Amino acid sequence: MRILVVGAGPAGTRCALRIAGRLPRAQVVLAGAEPALPYDRVALSKYLIGEMAQEALVTHSLAALRAAGVSYRPATPIAALDLAAREAITARGERIAYDRCVLATGSRAVRLPLPGAELPGVIPWRDLAESRSMIQAAREGGPAVVIGGGLLGLEAAAGLAARGMKVTVLHAVGWPMERQLDPEAGALLAGRLRMRGLNIRMPVATAAIEGRERAQAVLLKDGTRIPARLVVMAVGVRPNSDLARASGLDVGRGIVADAAMRTSDPHVLAVGECAEVEGRLIGLVAPALEQAEIAAATIAGEAVAWAPRADSAGLKVSGTQVWSGGEVSPADAEAVTLRAGETYRRLWWRGQRLVGAVLYGDTAEAGFYQDLIASGRAVASRAGAALGQAFLKDAA
Ligand SMILES: Cc1cc2nc3c(=O)[nH]c(=O)nc-3n(C[C@H](O)[C@H](O)[C@H](O)COP(=O)(O)OP(=O)(O)OC[C@H]3O[C@@H](n4cnc5c(N)ncnc54)[C@H](O)[C@@H]3O)c2cc1C
Numbered sequence: 001m002r003i004l005v006v007g008a009g010p011a012g013t014r015c016a017l018r019i020a021g022r023l024p025r026a027q028v029v030l031a032g033a034e035p036a037l038p039y040d041r042v043a044l045s046k047y048l049i050g051e052m053a054q055e056a057l058v059t060h061s062l063a064a065l066r067a068a069g070v071s072y073r074p075a076t077p078i079a080a081l082d083l084a085a086r087e088a089i090t091a092r093g094e095r096i097a098y099d100r101c102v103l104a105t106g107s108r109a110v111r112l113p114l115p116g117a118e119l120p121g122v123i124p125w126r127d128l129a130e131s132r133s134m135i136q137a138a139r140e141g142g143p144a145v146v147i148g149g150g151l152l153g154l155e156a157a158a159g160l161a162a163r164g165m166k167v168t169v170l171h172a173v174g175w176p177m178e179r180q181l182d183p184e185a186g187a188l189l190a191g192r193l194r195m196r197g198l199n200i201r202m203p204v205a206t207a208a209i210e211g212r213e214r215a216q217a218v219l220l221k222d223g224t225r226i227p228a229r230l231v232v233m234a235v236g237v238r239p240n241s242d243l244a245r246a247s248g249l250d251v252g253r254g255i256v257a258d259a260a261m262r263t264s265d266p267h268v269l270a271v272g273e274c275a276e277v278e279g280r281l282i283g284l285v286a287p288a289l290e291q292a293e294i295a296a297a298t299i300a301g302e303a304v305a306w307a308p309r310a311d312s313a314g315l316k317v318s319g320t321q322v323w324s325g326g327e328v329s330p331a332d333a334e335a336v337t338l339r340a341g342e343t344y345r346r347l348w349w350r351g352q353r354l355v356g357a358v359l360y361g362d363t364a365e366a367g368f369y370q371d372l373i374a375s376g377r378a379v380a381s382r383a384g385a386a387l388g389q390a391f392l393k394d395a396a
Pocket residue numbers: 006007008009010011012031032033034041042043044045076077078079104105106107125126127152240243271272273274283284285286288313314316
């Protein structure tokens with residue numbers, strides 16, 4: 001069997017390795033658009049802030065991939081799929097025949113449609129090359145603006161500030177990380193980041209990026225002008241589904257796939273952030289890897305189905321402990337809040353079941369709350385649960 005995996009991000013790489021492991025006689029080709037060896041995209045934040053060297057980002061060497069039975073083709077963007085012939089066509093016009101093709105093309109960062117958004121010095125942050133450009137801009141110095149105060153935006157801001165830039169974060173909502181945090185935790189986080197030297201402006205609306213040869217300033221709708229040699233856009237992602245759409249596969253918000261990762265073509269599967277699995281898009285690495293495992297099992301002939309779990313995410317900025325899991329501020333749940341010094345916890349309950357949690361200041365109990373949310377276990381003492389695992393003696 002000839003297997004082609006398109007996209008060497010975490011999902012594609014995991015999938016190619018698992019297929020090669022299950023089907024030792026298959027020819028597995030992993031074609032990635034980026035020139036680098038497969039690397040840990042999540043760790044780009046640590047690379048940017050200077051806590052990790054570029055070499056340490058690499059997750060698999062060429063030799064390791066080869067030894068595992070995967071033939072890796074870097075810098076090989078797939079331009080089209082000929083579904084009838086079962087061939088992929090590379091950007092250079094080469095045809096790669098397959099019996100099964102797995103699309104793992106991920107997402108791209110949204111570039112806001114603002115005047116000046118295409119100027120040099122404006123970077124929607126997603127990959128290694130862009131991270132290197134950001135580090136280079138920091139070396140050249142000057143002020144930076146990060147548009148977007150979500151997880152990615154704050155990590156970008158922390159990284160650039162650590163490299164000596166004067167950073168302003170512009171956020172459209174009244175508190176940062178509004179998808180993961182309630183307003184109170186958001187306010188605590190904003191206060192902490194301001195104390196560490198970040199300038200955070202919110203809620204603000206961005207009107208344009210000004211400059212001639214490169215970005216020089218960001219103009220807000222209220223007329224304020226903020227100088228910026230570097231503008232990082234961290235305002236969300238869009239699934240890379242153009243290839244699938246142009247090839248005639250069903251595409252909704254992402255590449256439409258069922259719970260076994262099969263697309264509308266019986267020989268093509270889709271996994272990770274490019275896929276819309278049973279109507280659901282993902283934006284985190286853990287479910288992308290789970291989907292990769294499911295696709296490999298499907299190709300090996302097993303009957304398997306991906307079951308989504310509650311999302312959780314933490315901020316990877318050292319000195320700031322923030323974690324959130326499950327549903328945040330759901331209207332039909334009751335909140336229990338704990339405040340003690342620098343620690344803030346808010347837990348949302350439907351009856352005796354924990355459905356969401358936000359932790360600020362101390363995230364040591366994150367695993368405990370994550371387990372409670374995932375298991376749906378009934379808890380008799382919600383106050384006990386707020387204090388932590390050691391105080392929860394009376395689980396029902
Ligand atoms: C800075 C940063 C920090 C993050 N931190 C976290 C975190 O803390 N926790 C978390 O869960 N998630 C985090 N994420 C998100 C996480 O990286 C993604 O969820 C994960 O990478 C998704 O994996 P994927 O393989 O589906 O897609 P991607 O990682 O996007 O990989 C897709 C690959 O396919 C390639 N490709 C696209 N089109 C083609 C084509 N036509 N031909 C060949 N190749 C193609 C792309 O170049 C890319 O290399 C972070 C992301 C960034 C950018």
